[in-house]
Structure formats: structure tokens, C-alpha cells
Amino acid sequence: xxxxxxxxxxxxxxxxxxxxxxxxxxxxxxxxxxxxxxxxxxxxxxxxxxxxxxxxxxxxxxxxxxxxxxxxxxxxxxxxxxxxxxxxxxxxxxxxxxxxxxxxxxxxxxxxxxxxxxxxxxxxxxxxxxxxxxxxxxxxxxxxxxxxxxxxxxxxxxxxxxxxxxxxxxxxxxxxxxxxxxxxxxxxxxxxxxxxxxxxxxxxxxxxxxxxxxxxxxxxx
Numbered sequence: 022x023x024x025x026x027x028x029x030x031x032x033x034x035x036x037x038x039x040x041x042x043x044x045x046x047x048x049x050x051x052x053x054x055x056x057x058x059x060x061x062x063x064x065x066x067x068x069x070x071x072x073x074x075x076x077x078x079x080x081x082x083x084x085x086x087x088x089x090x091x092x093x094x095x096x097x098x099x100x101x102x103x104x105x106x107x108x109x110x111x112x113x114x115x116x117x118x119x120x121x122x123x124x125x126x127x128x129x130x131x132x133x134x135x136x137x138x139x140x141x142x143x144x145x146x147x148x149x150x151x152x153x154x155x156x157x158x159x160x161x162x163x164x165x166x167x168x169x170x171x172x173x174x175x176x177x178x179x180x181x182x183x184x185x186x187x188x189x190x191x192x193x194x195x196x197x198x199x200x201x202x203x204x205x206x207x208x209x210x211x212x213x214x215x216x217x218x219x220x221x222x223x224x225x226x227x228x229x230x231x232x233x234x235x236x237x238x239x240x241x242x
Contacts, residue, residue, distance in 0.1 A: 038218060040127045041066045041073075043204065045196040046137045047102060049093075053139035058113070059102050060084045061120055061141075062193035064201055065127070073208050075201050081123045082194050085144075086110035114148040117141075121153045128219050132176045132200050134159035156219060160200060162226035166214070167207035179203055 044063040050056035065079035087107040110116070131137045134157045145152045164179055165171070173179040180187060180199055183206050187199040216222050 039067065039069045040079075040125075041068060042124055042127045042129045043197050043201045044124075044129050044131050044137060045193045045200065046140050047193045048140055053136055054143060056140075057087060058085055058140050058144040059087070059107065059110075060193045061116070062197045063120075063124070063129075064197050066130075066201065066204065073205055075205070081120060083116045083120070084110035085113045085116050113144065114150065117145055117148055117150055121145075121150075124153065124155060126155075128156040128158060130158045130160055130200070130204065132160045132179075132196075132203075134161070156223070158219075158222055159226055160203060162229040163211070163222060164203060164207055166225050166229050167210040176200070 042063050042065055044061065046058060046062075047060040048056045048058055060083065062082040063080060065076045067074045067076050067079075084102060084106055087104075087110065111119075129137075138157050142152055164173070168182075171179075171182050173182050176196070176199070179185075180203070183203055185199050185202045185206070188195045211222070211225075214225075216225055
């Protein structure tokens, strides 16, 4: 057992055990290797009392400055970040460095987290910044663990199934809030399943991914 988790068991819980981050990104397209990062929004969840509390005062949102408008008209209509707003954004290097400091060692949750993770990895690489070694959890894996009979296959379907409203989809801050609401709804069930800490959640997400991969590879019988 690592020292950080030993401290958790002894009661001196590290920051990552009590502060989790819900994050969402907006980009100029769907290819995380080549499309540009436009916006990052994130919201902290406080777990110090054993029950998750969304902390609006502990949030982060930034539009990154684009040297030239690369987003298509359709892309701008989707996320609402106009070319003028893109040109007036925060320099990417500053925005990413601030984000890394704000997240710290807290684990990061996202829906289809692999996309957000790869987009951010490429953004840090382009700015010649050290990539933060955040622990990521994917709610696309964890929500089915809480609601195995629900056949939702995307964030919109999960929101409808769970009765979560979103002011405007594909706006990073609104998507983060909706994703955090899904987390709150699933939390009591995860706890009843014995998920207590980050390691438990990570193992459960891996199990769901393995079961999904095995089912798809076996095909119909």
C-alpha cells in the first residue's frame, strides 16, 4: 500500500482523496490528435464529509486564445465560442499552467474521459509543458456499474434517463454541471456496492470496460 493511501486509512487523508474534479473540454473538432483545444471547464467535488458536495466557488473555466480561427461555422454554432472570443482568449501556455496548478493532485472525472485526456495531452505537448499525471475516471464506465439495467449509450441518454437538465449542451461549463449531477445521483449506489476510494472506483471502471470489450469481441451467439 502506498504512503498516500496509508495516510488515508489513518485519517490524514490526502487532497486527492477528498477533492475530485469533473472536467469537460471543447475543441475545434473530433480528432484529439490534430484539433485545437478551445475551452476547459471544471468543477470540484468535496468529499470531506463522506457525501459529495459540488463547490461552485472551486471551479475553473477558460477559453484558450487561438492564433487563427480554425473552427468551422458548424463547430462555432455547436459550442458557442465565436472567433472573436477565441482570438481574445487566454494564451494557451498560461491557461494550461493555471489548470495544472488548480487541479493539483485531485483525480479527474469526465464522460468519455479518454477524449478529454488525449486532447489535453496534445495541448500540453504543443506548449512544451510537462503533462500532469492526473488519475482519470470515466463516467461512461462507472454509470453502467451503478445502473446496469439502463441501456443509455451517451451523455444525452444518461441525462434523460436520470432526469438531469442541461442549460446548453456542448457548452463546457453546462456539460460539467450536468455530468456532476449524474455523479451525485450514482454516488449512493456506488457506495452501496462497496466503492470507497479512488482505487475502488478505478478497479470497477476497469471491470466494466473488460466486460464490454469481452461482450463485443465474442459477438452474437
